[in-house]
Amino acid sequence: MKPTVIIIGRPNVGKSTLFNRLVGKKLALVDDQPGVTRDRRMGDAVIAGLEFTIVDTAGWEDEDAATLPGRMRKQTEVSLEGADAALFVIDARAGLTPLDEEIARWLRTQEIPVIAVANKAEGRAGDAGLYEAFSLGFGEPVALSAEHGEGVADLFDALYPIIGSFEDERAASDRAGEARDPDDLELGPLKLAIVGRPNAGKSTLINRLLGEDRLLTGPEAGITRDSIAVDWQWTDPDGEVRDIRLIDTAGMRKRAQVVDKLEKLSVADAKRAIDFAEVVVLLLDATRGLEHQDLKIASMVIEEGRALMIAINKWDMAGSEQVGDASRLFNGIKAALDDGLAQVRGLPLFAVSAKTGKGLDQMLKAAFEIREAWSKRVPTAALNRWFDDALEANPPPAPKGKRIKLRYITQAGTRPPRFVVFGTRLDMLPKSYERYLVNGIRKELGFDAVPVRVVLKSPKNPYAKD
Template identity: 80%
Template sequence: MLPQVIIIGRPNVGKSTLFNRLVGKKLALVDDQPGVTRDRRFGEAHLLGLDFTIVDTAGWEDEDAASLPGRMRQQTEASLKGADVALFVIDARAGITPLDEEIARYLRTSTVPIVLLANKAEGRSGDPGIYEAFSLGFGEPVALSAEHGQGMADLFEALLPHLDDKQAEHEAEVEASQEEEDYDPQAILKLAIVGRPNAGKSTLINALLREDRLLTGPEAGITRDSIAVDWTWTDPKTKAERPVRLIDTAGMRKKAQVVDKLEKLSVADARHAIDFAEVVVLLLDATRGLEHQDLKIASLVLEEGRALIIAINKWDVAEDASGLFNGVRAALDEGLAQVRGVPLLSVSARTGKGLDTMIQAAFDIRDAWSKRVPTAALNRWFDDALAANPPPAPGGRRIKLRYITQAKTRPPGFVLFGTRLDMLPESYRRYLVNGIRRELGFEAVPIRLTLRSPKNPFATKK
């Protein structure tokens, strides 16, 4: 693993801005109001030849451990234990505050090396704060501006003594692993968990990990950033280990209800996570059943071409469980007519019920999503489908379907060649798509069917 560097500081000193600067992308949400970041976010940082994992954390607040800010601080304390270096960030323009001094006292009890950063030091307005920072006892602070990219060379020099040897060890491990030619790991499953606020998405991921990795609580909308966590799932039947990247997302409410700027950013981040994923689990709340917003989220996932699983969470407290399940199944088949038979599972993040079944279903549906059918086998099925149900002849004009080929996977895409395809009814197109899904093993994954007619060489050229 790459050496790990954690960013610590009170709220609104620019930790997420520094994180984005080091990873070279705007991965973490940034806003002027404090407390935007709530969960730990990991990224691959590159700084003048130094490669390391950078960890953004929630702003450190002096609150009761049971409160939301208190639980956020516990997440930060937990992440410090696995770090190789901690970047303690202060606001140079604001100077040293009592909370900065409290954080410094805590960090002095840790064995992790501390690099003190005086952020927002552009111009001369930050000079008094830089001088004050010496009183924290971590030596000379590194003056920088994460927003403008100033001081990155000084940060490199401060990190180099702590990371140089660890990076060399990492490069040696990578080189050794590349020499193991027989080693062929299975591809990591990119699995996003989406749903309305308070459906239990973060709790579900914590249950899979068997640790309080993500911040949870009764308050709706705790998760803001989309958080990716790499994990290894052990198949309870075969004991085989499978790599999984779990992606937690912000709750997605009706568009008309989203007025807060941060929530808009969070929902946009969740949509980006869907696009990044291979399989998406839409989590429903058993105490609320299936709502119109759930169908809109499911349609969004299918429009993006992602494999979809729907899981009803909080099954341990569901009333009339059998009636609920059958009602949701019927509503899905009616509301998602473009993909009938989407896997529907019952789970409980609290008790662990159905979680292994959900992960196995995710691997299975990814196999179908990635499947490629040889052209010969595909056209044998195609000939049988035409013989069983020939295309119509609207107005007495025959529609001739010549052959079909699979153009892509992930999601599966097919191209149908023929003449007068502009006259082919949508019902017949659905007949072909449903046949592909049912007869060729594509299950309930989104399928793209493109119609292509040959160009007329005698058409008048403009």
């Protein structure tokens, strides 16, 4: 296990910028306005070979615990549990503030090594704040510019005495694991993203799965901004322990309604999370049913080639005046999905409740099954036997009396499954016949509702002029 280092500080001191600098990617959303980060975000950091897990946290604010800033601060406090070190970041240009001093008093009560980091210390404008940071009581502060990468070597010098011993233990563990059976290393964790409109209950559902308040929730719509990945182990109904990487995403509204810069960044981050995922769960709100925006999100997931499942959340309210007849709602959504997503019929549909836990085990079990189909490869011989039978049952048409010859098919790739059909005059093949082949692949070869790509390829005519 890698050591864990937490970044803590008041809003707008550059915590997320430092996080992005240490992980080497722009994972966390960054903006000039304070309070952008709301949930804890983890990443793999490395400085001169020193590897550790870095955790970005929400800005610490002195607000009532029931408010959104107060709940954000509670998440930051919880993040220190089990951590190996903390980076207390201040703004060197602004100097120490009363809130910085309050955070420092709280950190001194915690049993964790703390390194004071004076960020925005490029040039001489941050000298005064750097000198003030000595009064915090955490030893010599590290002068740093997260935006420009200055002072990272000094941060290494401060961190290594605290977490450097983990590096030797991890190296020994890696050497001990070299003799393990390679088959044990083949399957990685299921990358499962939860997407949907704002306030559908995505963060609440993940918290229910984890059994803890890991993600910030509340009645306010649009609380989640960053796409947050959480590694978790699920024990299935058969008692098998399975690894899952749960990915929470920001709610996606209609494009015309997204005018705020931060919301645009959040939606873009959610789209990147979909591209990273293997299976995507589109979460609907039972109190609102299926809306056009849900279909747009589903179409985007399918176009990206991800395996898609639909879950109707807040099913504990089914039968109430707000929801109405439960079976009619379920069947209505199922029919609307088949009509609105003709390219992938029969998507897995589940009734779940983040409040009670209803249906979550069945949903996760199906997620592993659909990943298997998404990753499946069909032997070429079996594939062409099916292909010959499909052509015999329904031969391709002959537009204007010209025969279309389909010769053979191969599977070009998986995740999503991609097939190439070879033949002549394929530019004349109707789209309806392509759909016939795609539907046959799904139904007969075990791909179910997985998005399938079929490419038509004709041999190049050597006598044709360029």
